[in-house]
Amino acid sequence: MKHKIWLDEVDSTLDDAARRYTAERYRLEARQRMDSAERRFSAGVWRDIADMGWLSVSTPEECGGLGLRVASICLLAEVAGRSLMTEPLTSTGVLAPHLIARHGSDAQREALLPRLLRGDLRVACLLDADAFHVETGRLSGGKPVAIDADIAECFIVQADHGLWLVDAQAHGVMRKPFPLLDGRGAASVTLECASATRLGGSDPCDVRQALLLASLTTAADSHGAMTAAFELTLDHLKTRRQFGMPLGANQALQHRAVDMYIALAESRAVLDQAIDSLQAGAAQAARDVLAAKSLVCDSARRVTQEAVQLHGGIGVTDEYAVSHCLRRARVNEQLWGSAEQHFLAFAATSVPSEHP
Amino acid sequence: MSSSRPPSPAPGTPESAAAEEEFRREVRDYCERELPRDVREKVRSNLFLDKEDNLAFLRSLARRGWVAGHWPCAYGGAEWTPLQRFIFEEESTRGGAPWLIPFGVNYVGPVIYTFGSAAQKSRFLPPILASQEWWAQGYSEPGAGSDLAGLKTRAVRRGDHYVVSGQKIWTSYVQWADWMFCLVRTSEGSRPQQGISFLLIDMRTPGLTVRPIKTMDGCHHVNEVFLDEVKVPVENLVGEEGKGWSYAKFLLSNERILSAETGRAMRQLEHLKALVASTPSDSVVDRSAFDRRIAQMELKLHALRAFCLAYARTMDPGQPPGVEASVMKIRGSELQQLISEATLDWLGSSAIVYDPADVHGNHAVSPVGPPDASGAVREYLHGRASTIYGGSNEIQRNIISKAELGL
Numbered sequence: 179m180k181h182k183i184w185l186d187e188v189d190s191t192l193d194d195a196a197r198r199y200t201a202e203r204y205r206l207e208a209r210q211r212m213d214s215a216e217r218r219f220s221a222g223v224w225r226d227i228a229d230m231g232w233l234s235v236s237t238p239e240e241c242g243g244l245g246l247r248v249a250s251i252c253l254l255a256e257v258a259g260r261s262l263m264t265e266p267l268t269s270t271g272v273l274a275p276h277l278i279a280r281h282g283s284d285a286q287r288e289a290l291l292p293r294l295l296r297g298d299l300r301v302a303c304l305l306d307a308d309a310f311h312v313e314t315g316r317l318s319g320g321k322p323v324a325i326d327a328d329i330a331e332c333f334i335v336q337a338d339h340g341l342w343l344v345d346a347q348a349h350g351v352m353r354k355p356f357p358l359l360d361g362r363g364a365a366s367v368t369l370e371c372a373s374a375t376r377l378g379g380s381d382p383c384d385v386r387q388a389l390l391l392a393s394l395t396t397a398a399d400s401h402g403a404m405t406a407a408f409e410l411t412l413d414h415l416k417t418r419r420q421f422g423m424p425l426g427a428n429q430a431l432q433h434r435a436v437d438m439y440i441a442l443a444e445s446r447a448v449l450d451q452a453i454d455s456l457q458a459g460a461a462q463a464a465r466d467v468l469a470a471k472s473l474v475c476d477s478a479r480r481v482t483q484e485a486v487q488l489h490g491g492i493g494v495t496d497e498y499a500v501s502h503c504l505r506r507a508r509v510n511e512q513l514w515g516s517a518e519q520h521f522l523a524f525a526a527t528s529v530p531s532e533h534p
Numbered sequence: 535m536s537s538s539r540p541p542s543p544a545p546g547t548p549e550s551a552a553a554e555e556e557f558r559r560e561v562r563d564y565c566e567r568e569l570p571r572d573v574r575e576k577v578r579s580n581l582f583l584d585k586e587d588n589l590a591f592l593r594s595l596a597r598r599g600w601v602a603g604h605w606p607c608a609y610g611g612a613e614w615t616p617l618q619r620f621i622f623e624e625e626s627t628r629g630g631a632p633w634l635i636p637f638g639v640n641y642v643g644p645v646i647y648t649f650g651s652a653a654q655k656s657r658f659l660p661p662i663l664a665s666q667e668w669w670a671q672g673y674s675e676p677g678a679g680s681d682l683a684g685l686k687t688r689a690v691r692r693g694d695h696y697v698v699s700g701q702k703i704w705t706s707y708v709q710w711a712d713w714m715f716c717l718v719r720t721s722e723g724s725r726p727q728q729g730i731s732f733l734l735i736d737m738r739t740p741g742l743t744v745r746p747i748k749t750m751d752g753c754h755h756v757n758e759v760f761l762d763e764v765k766v767p768v769e770n771l772v773g774e775e776g777k778g779w780s781y782a783k784f785l786l787s788n789e790r791i792l793s794a795e796t797g798r799a800m801r802q803l804e805h806l807k808a809l810v811a812s813t814p815s816d817s818v819v820d821r822s823a824f825d826r827r828i829a830q831m832e833l834k835l836h837a838l839r840a841f842c843l844a845y846a847r848t849m850d851p852g853q854p855p856g857v858e859a860s861v862m863k864i865r866g867s868e869l870q871q872l873i874s875e876a877t878l879d880w881l882g883s884s885a886i887v888y889d890p891a892d893v894h895g896n897h898a899v900s901p902v903g904p905p906d907a908s909g910a911v912r913e914y915l916h917g918r919a920s921t922i923y924g925g926s927n928e929i930q931r932n933i934i935s936k937a938e939l940g941l
Contacts, residue, residue, distance in 0.1 A: 412939055432935040433928070439939060440861050447841035458548075469836045524836075525829030 188244065193253050195230050200261035206499050217264065218363050219300075219329045224265055228297030232267065236391070237275040241291050246276065248457040251391070252398035252449065259402025259510075262502050264362045266300060266326035268395045268513075274301035277334055277388055281341055281378045302330035302365075305385050305392075305514070310337035310369060316350070317342055320368040325513060327365035328355035335374065339382035342374040349373065360505035390464060392514040393471040394452055400478035400510040401445050407485035407503035408438050414489055431488065438484055441477040448473050468524035475517035478507035557618060558625050565629030568594050572896050574630035578805070580909030581893045582753045583632050585668070585710040591632050592665040601663055602639050609647045609655070610663045620792070620846040624839075627797025628804075635707060638662040638669035640792075641785050642715045645732065649773035649781055658713075658734070670708035672716035672735070672759060673782070675701055680929045682717075683726040683779065687761060689718040689733060696720070696733060696766045702759040704923070708744055709757060711737050717782055720775050732778035734770040741765070751915035752890025786925075787854045793924060794842050794866035799835050802873045802913070803828070810880055813904050817882025824880070831872055838865050857938040860930035867920040867927060874914040885911050 203226070209217055227233060235250040237243025244250070251272055258267050275294045278287060293299040302324055304310070310319030317337055327333065333344045333351075344351060350372035353365040377383065415426035415435060425431055452466035460466075482504035486493035493500050511517040565574065570590045576583055595601045604619045605611025614622065627633070634640070643662050646654050661667040678685040687700025698718055708714060714735045721729035735742070741764040747756045773781055807828065818824045845858045878885045884903025892898050892908040900907040921927045935941045 412941075415941060426939075426941040429932070429935075432939070432941045433931045435939055435941060436931040436934045439934060440864065443858070443861055444837045444841055444865070447844045448837050450844060451840040465836075469833055473833055473837055521829065521833065524833060525826070528829065528832050 188247070189250055189253060192231060192235070192250055193257070196232070196254055196257040199226065199230065200257055200263070204261045204263065206262060206502065210497070217361065218357075219265055223263075224297045227265065227267075227271070228295065233271045233275065233295050233297060236272045237279050237291060237295060241275075241279045241287055242295055243275065243279070243291075248391070248394070248453050251395055252453050255395045255398040256402035256405070259399035259506060260406045262361065262403070262406075262499065262506055264360075266302070266329065268392060268399070269303050269326040270294065270299075270301050270330070272395055273303045273305075273388055273392055274334060276391060277303065277341060277383075277385070278377065280388070281383045283378050286343075286375075286377060299332065300326070300330045301332050301334060302327040302367075303388075303392075304333055304335045304367060305389060306336060310335050310342075312338045312340070312342070312374075313371070315374070316371040317344060317369045317374045318350075318371055320366065322366045323364050323512075324367050325358070325362065325364045327353055327367050328363040333367065334377065335369070336383075336385055340380075341377040341383045341385070343377055344369065344372055344374045358509050360502060360509045362509065386464075389514055390456060390467045393520060394449075394456060394467045396510045396513050397445075397449060397452075397467075397470045397474040400474050400507050401442075401449055403503045403506040403510070404445070404478040404481040404485075405442060407482045407500050408442055410500050410503075411435065411438065411485040411488050418490075425488075434484060434488065438481045441481050445474045445477045465524060465527040468520045468527065471515070472517050472521040472524050475507070475511045475520075479511065482507045554617070554621060557621055561622055561625035562629055564594075564598060564600075565626060565631060568597065569626075569629070569631055570594060573632060576896065577630045577632050578801070579898075579906040580913040581895075581898055582751075582890075582912065584894075585707075588632060588635055589665055591634075595634075596663070596665065601665065602643060604640075605643065605647065609643075609659055615846075616849050616851050617843075617846040620842060623792050623795075624797035624800070627795070628800045629797075630801070633798070636792075637671045637706070637711075637715075638667070641671060642669050642713075642734070645715070645772060645781050645785050648784065649732075651769070653769065654734070654772065667712040668707070668710045670705050670711035670714045670737075672702040672705055672708075672714045674704045676703050679704075680926055682782075683730070685717055685719060685730065687716070687718045689720050689731060689766070691720070691768070694768050696768060696771070698733065698735070698761045698764040698766055700761050702761070703756075704747075705744075705757045705759050706755055708737070708759055709746065709754065713737060714759070715772075717778050720778075723776070727779040729776050730778040730782070731775050732772040732781045733766050734772065735761075735764065735766050736770075739764050739766070749916065750918070751893070751912045752888075753893070753912070753916070755916070783854070787859070793859060794838055794862035795870060795920075796835070796839050796842055796866065799838070799866065799869050799873060802870065802877070803831055803835060805910075806873060806877045806880065809877065809904065809910075813880075815880045815882050816884075818880055824876075827876055831869065831876065834865070834869050834872070838862070838869060841865070857934045860925075860933050863924060864927050864930050870917055870920055874910070874917045877910045878914050881907050881910060885914075888912075 204223065231244060232254050234243040235247045235254065239245050255267065275291060278290050282290065290299065294301065304321050304324050306321055309321045310317050317335060319337065331346050333346060335342045335344050350370045352368040355363060355365040357363050412435060415431060416424055418425045448470050452470040455463040455466045485500050486504055489500055492498050495501060573587050573591050576587060592601055599612055602610060603612045603614040603622060607613050639662060643659060646658050673682060675685050675687060687698065687702065689696040689698045714737055716733045716735050717730055718733055719729055720731040723729040741762040743760040745758045746754050747758060749755055842862055881903055884907045887902050888908055888911045892900055893912045899905045
C-alpha cells in the first residue's frame with residue numbers, strides 16, 4: 179500500500195524521527211518491565227516528545243508553535259497508536275494548546291503555552307456540554323471517565339458555553355483515578371464549587387472545531403493500532419507453519435488477510451480526505467471527520483479482533499502486542515464521542531432525498 | 535465541439551479543486567441538456583437498453599467530443615487525466631447516462647492505437663469514434679473463465695489467413711456487433727500465457743454462430759459464439775503473434791479505474807432514498823433500522839469515493855494499475871449489491887412480481903407498486919453478476935494476496 183506522500187519537509191522529518199524514536203526507544207517488551215507509574219507516564223519520554231516538536235503542531239506560530247498542522251497531528255497520532263503510547267498526546271499535546279491558543283487571553287497564552295509546548299504541564303480536557311455548570315464563578319458537576327485526568331495537573335472544563343481552567347489540586351476537586359483497559363489512564367472527576375478561571379473573556383467558546391480535531395486524531399491513532407496488528411498478522415501468516423506449510427498458504431486465511439488490508443486501505447483514504455478538508459476549513463470538513471472516526475474505529479475493531487483470531491493462542495496473551503492493539507482500538511472508539519455517535523452524526527449530514 | 539481539455543493545476547490546490555468542480559458542472563450540464571431524455575429515463579428506471587439507446591447516447595457524447603475523452607488528441611480524444619475520466623464516469627452515470635459499453639472505446643481502441651499497425655489505426659479507430667461499428671470481446675471460454683489463460687480456441691496460419699476454431703462464452707452484446715476482438719491460441723508455450731494472440735474478427739465472416747444466453751433478469755446481454763474454421767486475414771492480427779496476453783493485460787488495466795462504478799452507486803442510493811421518502815413499504819417493519827442500513831451504505835460510498843479520488847489524483851496512467859484496482863472492484867461491486875438488495879427489501883411484495891416484458895421498451899411501467907419496481911428487480915438480478923464478471927471478487931482477493939501481501 180502506498181504511503182501518503184507528505185506534502186512538506188516538516189511532516190516528513192516528524193514522521194521519520196517519530197518512527198525511529200518509537201522503534202528504538204518505545205518498545206513494548208522494554209516497557210513491560212517498567213513499574214506501573216513509569217509505564218503509565220514517563221517524564222523522560224514526554225521531554226523527548228516535546229524536543230522532537232510533537233507538542234508544537236497544534237499551536238499557531240505567533241504563539242510559539244509550528245502552526246495548526248492537521249496532517250502532522252495525525253501522523254504523530256498514528257505513530258502513537260502504532261507504538262501503543264500511553265502518554266497524553268491528544269489531550270495535553272493537541273487539544274489543550276489548541277484550546278488555549280484559540281480561546282485564551284494574551285496573558286493565559288503567555289503563561290500556559292510555553293509550558294505546554296516544553297512538556298512541563300499536563301492538562302486533561304473535559305469537553306462535555308452537559309457535565310458541568312457554573313455558579314458564581316465556581317464549577318460543579320462530574321464526568322465519570324475523563325482520559326488522562328489521572329495524571330493531569332490542570333483541567334480544561336467545558337461549562338455554560340465557556341471553557342474554564344481548574345487546578346487539579348484546588349479545593350472542591352475530587353478525582354478517582356483508574357487504569358483503562360489498554361494501559362492508558364483516566365479518572366472520574368467531580369467538582370463541588372471548585373474555583374476556576376475562565377479561559378479568555380466572556381464570549382461563548384465554540385468547541386466543535388476542537389472536538390473534530392480530537393476525533394480525527396483519535397481515528398488516526400486507531401489507524402496506527404490496526405496497522406500494527408495487521409503487520410504482525412501478516413508476518414505470523416508467513417512464518418508460522420502448521421500441517422507442513424505456512425498458515426498463509428491457505429486461501430481461506432489469505433482472503434481474510436486481504437479483507438483486513440482493504441479495510442486499512444479504505445481507512446487511509448477516508449482519513450486523508452478528512453485531514454485535507456479539516457486543514458482547509460472546507461465546507462464538508464465536519465462530515466469527512468465524522469465519517470473518519472466512525473469508519474476507522476469500526477474497521478480498527480474488526481481488524482484487531484481478526485488479528486487476534488488469526489494469531490491463535492499467542493493472540494490472546496498480555497505479553498504479545500496484538501492484544502494491546504485490540505484494546506487500544508476499543509478505548510479509542512469511546513473517546514471524544516463514541517464511534518456510534520459519530521456514525522449517527524454522519525448520517526444526519528447526508529442529503530435528504532427529495533420526493534420524485 | 536465544446537472544450538474538454540483536462541484541468542491541469544497541481545493536484546491538491548484550490549485551483550485544482552475549482553477545475554474539478556467546473557468539469558463536474560460541465561458533465562452535469564450535458565446530462566440535463568444533451569443526453570437524450572428517453573434514454574435518461576430508461577436508465578433511471580433501470581430498464582433494459584437496446585442498441586439504439588446506446589447509440590443515441592454515444593452520438594450525444596460525440597457532439598461534445600467525449601466519446602473517447604481519455605484517448606490521445608492525435609487519435610481524436612481529449613487526453614483526459616485519470617481524474618477527469620473518473621469524474622466523467624461518476625457524474626454522467628449519476629446523472630442518468632448509460633454505462634458506456636466499453637468494448638470499442640475503452641478496450642480495443644487503446645490496444646489498436648498502442649500496439650496496432652498504421653493501417654489498423656486508420657481502418658478501425660474512426661468508426662469507433664463515430665459509433666459506426668460495434669465491438670464485442672471474445673475472451674472467456676467454457677473451460678477458461680477466471681483462469682482465462684487456459685483458453686483453447688485455436689488459430690492456425692494458412693497462407694495469408696488464420697483459420698480459427700473454438701468457442702467463446704459470456705460474450706456481451708455480440709448480437710449487435712460488427713467486429714469482435716478475440717484471444718486465440720496460435721502456439722503451445724511452456725506457460726499457458728504464452729502462444730496467445732490478439733485477432734480482430736469481422737462478424738460477417740462465414741463459420742461464426744452466435745447463440746443467446748438469457749440471464750436471470752430475462753434479458754439478452756450475453757452469448758455463446760461458436761467459431762468453425764473462421765478465416766481471418768493476417769493483417770487483422772494486432773501486434774506480434776504470441777504476445778496477445780500482454781495486450782489483454784494492458785486492456786484490462788484500462789478499465790480498472792472505472793471498476794468502482796461510484797456514479798452508479800450514487801444514483802441507486804439516491805433512487806432508494808427517494809423511494810423510501812415517497813412510497814410506504816409493505817415489508818420493512820422497523821423504519822429506523824432501515825434508515826441505519828441506508829446510512830451504512832452512505833458511509834461505504836463515502837469511503838469508496840475517497841479511495842477512488844485519492845487513486846485517480848495520484849495514479850500514473852503510463853503504469854499498470856496496482857492492487858488499488860482490485861480494491862475498487864471488490865468494494866464497488868459489494869456496495870452495488872447491498873443497495874439493490876435493500877431496494878428490493880423496501881419494495882416488498884411488489885418486487886416479487888416480475889415479467890421481463892415490463893423492463894423492455896420506452897415507458898415500460900410495473901404492473902404493481904411504483905412504476906419502476908420492475909426495473910429495480912432487474913437491477914438486482916442483473917447486479918448479481920457484478921461480483922463475478924471482470925475477474926470475480928475471489929480472483930481479486932487472490933491478486934491482492936499475492937501481489938500486495940506476498941502470501
